[in-house]
Amino acid sequence: MPLFRLSFACLLALSSAYVNAREYAYSDAHLHYVDFFQETAGMPKLLKAMDDNVIEHVMISGIPVAKKWHEDEPKRPRYYAGDDADAYWYSATDVIVAAAVNKLTPAQRQRFHPFLSGFNPNDKNSATHIQRMLDLNPGLWQGIGEVFTRHDDLTALTSGDTPRANNEAMTRIYHLAAENDLSVMLHSNITSKREKNPLYLSEIEEPLRNHPHTRFIWAHAGTSAEVHRHQTQLDFLLPTLTRMLEAYPNLFIDLSWSMLTPYLLDAQGKPSEAWLKLVERFPDRFMLGSDVVGRFNKLGKEMRSFDPFLDALPEQVARKVARDNFLAILPRNR
DSSP: OOOOHHHHHHHHHHHHHHHHHHOEEEEEEESSSSSSOOOOHHHHHHHHHHHHHTEEEEEEOOOOOOOOOTTSSSOOOSTTTSSSOOOEETTTTHHHHHHHTTTTTTHTTTEEEEEOSSOOTTOOTTTHHHHHHHHTTTTTOOOOEEEEOOOOOHHBBBSSSHHHHHHHTHHHHHHHHTTTTEEEEEEOOSSSSSOOOOOTTHHHHHHHOOTSOEEEEEEGGOOOHHHHHSSSOOOOOHHHHHHHHHHHHHEEEOOGGGGGIIIBBBSSSSSSSSHHHHHHHHHTEEEEEOOOOOOOHHHHHHHHHHHHHHHHSOOOHHHHEEEEEEEHHTTOOO
């Protein structure tokens, strides 16, 4: 082929690829407005990050615990795992979120979907507290969570009894959620750092089975950075998740960052065929989350990191995962 014809063919191919490149609008289904010290970069920076990265909607929540700066520590830790001081349940986190959202214009407020998180999952009074918060701000709260149950080392550091997703206090909350058409986002690790089996699966499967009228969003599908630090990949995760999605139509999966590698993408960034097939089979049950904590400078990067996986899906499915599936689980009266 003559050189000019070859160049023209390459140019045409590149032009076609550019024209067909997908651009996504996103819903962030997992965002924390504050960090573990209940501090935030603020709503103006969050709005700018959303506008700059076509993030049309966000689930916005606080952090249900605050990290203690212990009297014996000369330097304040930067994260909950920074030292051995404990963390404690912190209800005012919801007040911070409500105040930030209520200051927005009506048009801006339509983009924010606040979830209540400031309660102790071990306290059977918590359902009453949640109802009180719903009554104080009618129409504001659109979900419950992220509820911290089994959560790596944070579980051991948190004061009081160890929370579990299947305890009696949470059972009351699930009933309340169903009555108010609120989804519940749970952080409940599927296993420990060293067990190569779904050791804690029953703790989330029991609520799924017993509360079919409550919508559950499983944060990171039970995975975490700490689990992956000790076990690079959970081989049982895909078959377990497949069975659960078949069995429980009230289960939805938050594909936030700990799911990206090594599950959705391999080390070279190639999408996993097995995970693509699972999402295609259940196209309405997966959503994206950044899981940013109080700082928003990397919000766009976190959301766009899913683009290679989205691009490998059928376009209609990809747009559901990127934006629409999260909006579909919000209260119907909105």
